[in-house]
Amino acid sequence: MRPMTNPPLLSPSPFPLLLRLLHLSRAPRRRNPTTGRAPTCTSRDRLPLLLPAAMSSASNTAPHSVVADPTTLARKIADIRAAGPTKLQVIADFDGTLTRYWYDGARGQSSHGLLRQGNEEYDAKREALYQHYHPIEICPDIPLSEKAKLMEEWWEKTHGLLIEGGLTYEAITKSVSDAAIAFREGVVELFEYLEEREIPVLVFSAGLADIIEEVFRQKLHKTFKNIKVVSNRMVFNEEGRLIAFKGKTIHVLNKNEHALDMAAPVHGNPGDPNGSMDDYSLVKKRTNVLLLGDHIGDLGMSDGLNYDNRIAVGFLNANIEKSLKDYSSAFDIVYLNDAPMHGVVQLVSELCP
Template sequence: MRPMMSPPLLSPSPCSLLRFLRLCHAPRRRNPTAAPPTPYTFRRRPLLLLPVAMSSSASITAPNSVVADPSALARKVAAIRAAGPSKLQVIADFDGTLTRYWYDGARGQSSHGLLRQGNEEYDAKREALYEHYHPIEICPDIPLPEKAKLMEEWWEKTHGLLIEGGLTYEAIKKSVSDAAIAFRDGVVELFEYLEERDIPVLVFSAGLADIIEEVFRQKLHRSFKNIKVVSNRMVFNEEGRLVAFKGKTIHVLNKNEHALDMAAPVHDSLGDPNGSIDDYSLVKKRTNVLLLGDHIGDLGMSDGLNYENRIAVGFLNANIEKSLKDYSKAFDIVYLNDAPMRGVVELVSELCP
């Protein structure tokens, strides 16, 4: 669905624009558990490159951010700020967006990848599927329609193995406890800031909702009443054994707001006594969107909205040399090399001071 046409926007004041551009230069703390990937070095500068930070180590450079069209971004910031927080919602991917790409020197696990069924045969079968399909997922040369079919094939095979292998909810809890997964630095601050302003957050994921909610429970140790999870949701029998999945399969290239019927407030699972802050049927009336993703396919998460203004923030964690051009065209801001979430926190503070 095409976005609604925005009314003519007033140019942002010089002071506001300068504040926004300064946030892109603000120093960021180095992620202590991130692996030291070789930072991307630009040979040419066709885009506006806004360095985020420099490590004290000569061999490690903290991530850079890329803004291809700073004037367009400034106009969107001014429009969303003028409309106020009651018109804003945040739509975020989970794996590789809210979570870190690197963890203790190795690739961090996804909500699918961390799962151990307690059955080595089926764990090995799912790992074999990953080895086959993951290179397809990250390959920038495969056309999106062809890639989407292959991703659906991967997800359905994986879900079938989980059912066939007798996954239990107890196995999920143990898997999360043992997992190499962590949220990006700044995620808690972002959620707290949004919660204080009653701004809903829709967490869209091609992973597994039951696992994501368990990650929230174990890794953040608190609930956020403004968060809903839209992901593949499991059905367990009375013995706690997986027997089915609900609804349409959500994979990395088909996430959008038409899957809202699969969402569940995180606070419901965590026992938040305060209830939901918002009727989520009203989410679609929030016509300004801040979208966070690590895959160009994540842009489809807002397809169900007639939004007026959308700021798309991309996290480009791998294949930077091949993918930067496409990401810089697709996203308003691109953060490179597993950047922390603190730049987004600063951006939100500009949108909703």
């Protein structure tokens, strides 16, 4: 690693992670055993740094976390600390990021996949759409412009089936109750810490806001005033039946801050009227970002924001050997093997002590 030419300004008592990153970024490089010279290394070919498990979780079996560029991460931490909590916001993906990838030894359900309309015919039709469009979603050979149109087509057809099939919010409540979905350990502690410091959390999802909110209500059993959900929102009639969707469609390729007009606080009850975010301008003024995601594409969630600093935290839940290089290049920190949220809690405590 190259030594830091301009070390960040630290407070008199910097926190452990920041100290360790600075120490590692300044550590002498190993010499080549044949030449006796330290090998050269650029930011592109820098090897990832495996941090001890204790830094990402209190569990004795916690996975390691990976930091490819501790120098840059240390600088970002110091800059965000210096700016203070009034300049920070958190942007988080939902499925596979706030929620666990594995559930009781099997793949956990997504907020979209858990939904059962109470009508087997329409559940089967939505599954058929998934089988058709999902291979397109993950195909690397289709141009993004073409893929985006197909994703919007998929979402629109699915929403049409939900309306036509007579989805009710009672069906949503039961679907969540029966679902194999759970938050990562440490999520509540993270939300509580952020709420105490009035740091807004924007939860972005290409799924359905009403389902996400029901997952919050049933699985966390509490609400947080600083959390807003940016996702597809349903409109119900007086009988609790879905009649429309509100605003533009959010799918996997347009999930970013351009969709902030869809944001609203987590509702206290299912079927509550859809409100809008009342502090849009304040969020725009928060120019330091902590971004949490489980796909490299989640980095686009901050595209609509003119930020000064962004720390991107990635959760690499599966295919680790194949994907680690790309993830460690894209994210500042990568947590492996469906890790708990404890490492992020520690990071936030250092960003905003």
